[in-house]
Amino acid sequence: xxxxxxxxxxxxxxxxxxxxxxxxxxxxxxxxxxxxxxxxxxxxxxxxxxxxxxxxxxxxxxxxxxxxxxxxxxxxxxxxxxxxxxxxxxxxxxxxxxxxxxxxxxxxxxxxxxxxxxxxxxxxxxxxxxxxxxxxxxxxxxxxxxxxxxxxxxxxxxxxxxxxxxxxxxxxxxxxxxxxxxxxxxxxxxxxxxxxxxxxxxxxxxxxxxxxxxxxxxxxxxxxxxxxxxxxxxxxxxxxxxxxxxxxxxxxxxxxxxxxxxxxxxxxxxxxxxxxxxxxxxxxxxxxxxxxxxxxxxxxxxxxxxxxxxxxxxxxxxxxxxxxxxxxxxxxxxxxxxxxxxxxxxxxxxxxxxxxxxxxxxxxxxxxxxxxxxxxxxxxxxxxxxxxxxxxxxxxxxxxxxxxxxxxxxxxxxxxxxxxxxxxxxxxxxxx
Numbered sequence: 001x002x003x004x005x006x007x008x009x010x011x012x013x014x015x016x017x018x019x020x021x022x023x024x025x026x027x028x029x030x031x032x033x034x035x036x037x038x039x040x041x042x043x044x045x046x047x048x049x050x051x052x053x054x055x056x057x058x059x060x061x062x063x064x065x066x067x068x069x070x071x072x073x074x075x076x077x078x079x080x081x082x083x084x085x086x087x088x089x090x091x092x093x094x095x096x097x098x099x100x101x102x103x104x105x106x107x108x109x110x111x112x113x114x115x116x117x118x119x120x121x122x123x124x125x126x127x128x129x130x131x132x133x134x135x136x137x138x139x140x141x142x143x144x145x146x147x148x149x150x151x152x153x154x155x156x157x158x159x160x161x162x163x164x165x166x167x168x169x170x171x172x173x174x175x176x177x178x179x180x181x182x183x184x185x186x187x188x189x190x191x192x193x194x195x196x197x198x199x200x201x202x203x204x205x206x207x208x209x210x211x212x213x214x215x216x217x218x219x220x221x222x223x224x225x226x227x228x229x230x231x232x233x234x235x236x237x238x239x240x241x242x243x244x245x246x247x248x249x250x251x252x253x254x255x256x257x258x259x260x261x262x263x264x265x266x267x268x269x270x271x272x273x274x275x276x277x278x279x280x281x282x283x284x285x286x287x288x289x290x291x292x293x294x295x296x297x298x299x300x301x302x303x304x305x306x307x308x309x310x311x312x313x314x315x316x317x318x319x320x321x322x323x324x325x326x327x328x329x330x331x332x333x334x335x336x337x338x339x340x341x342x343x344x345x346x347x348x349x350x351x352x353x354x355x356x357x358x359x360x361x362x363x364x365x366x367x368x369x370x371x372x373x374x375x376x377x378x379x380x381x382x383x384x385x386x387x388x389x390x391x392x393x394x395x396x397x398x399x400x401x402x403x404x405x406x407x408x409x410x411x412x413x414x415x416x417x418x419x420x421x422x423x424x425x426x427x428x429x430x431x432x
Contacts, residue, residue: 003053005061006077011053012040013081016116016244018252025256028078033264035076037296037430039063042080042253044275044304045241045413052081055274058416066418066425073430076267082248084241084276085116087234113151117240123147127233134226144229152236153243241276242304246315249280254287261292268296268324270428274415275337278303278365282310282327285319297325297428301415302335302365302402304342309364310393311371326394328427330380330420331368332402336410338363365412368395380419388426396423 003009010028013021032038041059043052056079067073087109110128114121130144257269273281278300285295298320309316310327320327333339342363362370369375375393378386383396401419405411425431 003057003060003077003079005057006063006075008035008076009056009060010076010078011049011081012078012256014248014252016083016248018248018250018255020252020256025259029259029263032076032260032267035074035264035267037073037075037268037270037428038078038260038264039075039270039272039424039428040078040080040253040257040281041272042082042249042274042277042280043084044245044273044277044280044302045084045238049081052079055416059272059421061416062418062421063425066422066431070431075430080253080277080280082245082252082280083116084244085112085237087237113237117151117237120151123151127151131226131230131233141226141229145232148233148236152240242279245276245280246283246305249283250287252287253280253284255289257284257295258287258289258292261289261294265294267294268428269294270297270299270424270430271295272299272301272424273303274301275304275365275412278329279305282316282319285322286316288322293324295323297424298323298327299424299427300327300329300364301420302332302338302412303329303363304338305364307362307364307367307370310369314371320391320393324391325429326389326391326427328383328394328396328423329364329368330396330398330402330415330423331365332397332399332411332414333366334399334403334405334411334414335363335366336408337412338366339410342366368397369393380423384419384422384426388429390429394427398423 008031010024010031012024012028039060041056043055056077060077063075063077067075110124113124113127117124127144127147130140130147253271257271260267260269271281271284273279281298282300282303282305285298288295306314307329308314310320311317368377372393375395376389377395378397380396380398380401383394388394398420401417402411402414404414422431
């Protein structure tokens with residue numbers, strides 16, 4: 001599939017190390033100087049070329065109409081592609097349901113895991129087998145956790161996250177045995193199978209007593225824990241993709257934008273990113289060569305990285321000053337992927353060893369910039385109807401528009417709206 005809503009359009013593909021496809025790179029470099037402005041959009045949680053292209057096609061669709069009254073603007077468009085993963089049960093808002101096929105851990109997801117996290121095919125196959133069989137033995141849960149750590153690079157710090165996903169069986173909860181089941185995944189993730197056995201045994205004993213059906217309850221508990229294990233795999237993969245987005249941005253897109261500055265010094269570059277793509281284009285600022293001064297705006301849609309990243313002491317401290325225009329963070333309270341799952345994933349990666357909800361690790365796309373007292377905070381309607389800040393970080397609450405989507409991600413991917421296209425164009429001063 002290709003993008004048809006705007007022309008000219010180019011694809012720009014990077015591998016996991018940030019190396020661009022040389023033919024695509026050269027094609028874009030050869031024509032960039034023909035345009036006053038170049039919009040580069042990076043997808044986030046997608047797993048194939050076609051779904052990313054559909055996203056670009058829909059997001060860019062309003063641009064020609066919005067720019068019709070500004071003939072001096074001669075834009076070009078590009079879509080950044082990088083090896084990431086979206087589990088197949090996570091729908092993209094308003095996309096055909098035919099794009100959603102298997103459950104997490106199903107064959108389709110394991111095949112994608114092998115592609116985006118190469119070199120661990122045997123571990124991926126064994127993960128798929130365990131998720132399919134859901135063995136009752138606690139040792140199988142421990143094996144699963146070790147395989148997830150190997151496949152994704154998540155460390156034993158992920159024990160804190162696992163407890164949030166280990167739901168107790170209904171009977172155990174009623175009998176006050178929630179402590180037993182809730183501690184199962186933390187124990188197995190720290191490599192303590194004996195602790196797993198003790199926790200399960202305690203839960204069974206507290207619920208059924210000496211005469212109850214312990215075997216049946218143990219099976220029910222195991223099903224609940226395996227449900228948590230599926231979510232653990234999802235979040236561990238999320239952690240791995242988070243790191244990759246930063247690497248591709250800093251080592252791939254940033255140097256490429258530097259090449260654009262050399263080949264097309266008068267072409268203004270506008271970076272747009274969704275989800276982890278917002279992290280990717282933000283880290284591109286850290287990878288810009290010192291002589292590159294061509295980035296005119298950055299628009300971050302439901303950004304899946306810390307709302308403190310641009311703050312003093314953050315990973316991108318001061319990077320907003322590498323942009324001649326504003327760095328805009330569109331956010332929505334309806335984004336449950338970022339309001340709930342992102343803080344959990346931060347704990348999984350070891351980024352946060354404190355309580356869930358620690359302010360340092362909230363997501364940019366959930367509540368905008370933190371730690372920047374001078375950063376304006378606007379509602380989307382105000383951002384579209386009043387004078388737009390000319391530079392610096394700007395939070396824009398898009399909750400009134402970005403509000404559609406079911407579990408587990410909520411409105412995380414609900415970004416294809418004319419008002420968000422207008423937001424980007426206003427931020428870049430392409431329209432009034």
